[in-house]
Amino acid sequence: QVQLVESGGGLVQPGGSLRLSCAASGFTLHDYVIAWFRQAPGKEREGVSCISPTDGITYYIASVKGRFTISGDNAKDTVYLQMNSLQPEDTAVYYCATDGLLWGRCSGLTGTGKLFYWGQGAQVTVSS
Numbered sequence: 001q002v003q004l005v006e007s008g009g010g011l012v013q014p015g016g017s018l019r020l021s022c023a024a025s026g027f028t029l030h031d032y033v034i035a036w037f038r039q040a041p042g043k044e045r046e047g048v049s050c051i052s053p054t055d056g057i058t059y060y061i062a063s064v065k066g067r068f069t070i071s072g073d074n075a076k077d078t079v080y081l082q083m084n085s086l087q088p089e090d091t092a093v094y095y096c097a098t099d100g101l102l103w104g105r106c107s108g109l110t111g112t113g114k115l116f117y118w119g120q121g122a123q124v125t126v127s128s
Helices: none
Strands: 003-007 010-012 018-025 034-039 046-051 058-060 068-073 078-083 092-098 122-126
Touching: 003 092, 018 034, 018 092, 018 122, 034 068, 046 068, 046 078, 058 068, 078 092
Parallel strands: 010 122
Antiparallel strands: 003 018, 018 078, 034 046, 034 092, 046 058, 068 078, 092 122
């Protein structure tokens, strides 16, 4: 069974930082595309970032470029989203997801296949 779990969310002041983690059970996470999405209250879910296991290429939505960094730690089988210079508009529930295609690639901010596997979400609140 494939399961993803996000952690590291919380409350932070504008300009602060958080690091989200995405861990997996049931599969080797670093063999798969991992995409980060977020959903703010009353808004549709949007792609934030994606990392490809095959080529290591990363993608970011324009609004987070220069502030967020996606990375993987193969030894820990964990994917991180380092979020710096957080702003109130970054407030959302953040999810990691994968299409479950072994050694796939990102297609922009998502995988090439349907994202069947999602974590439960981590709340990020940026407020003064």
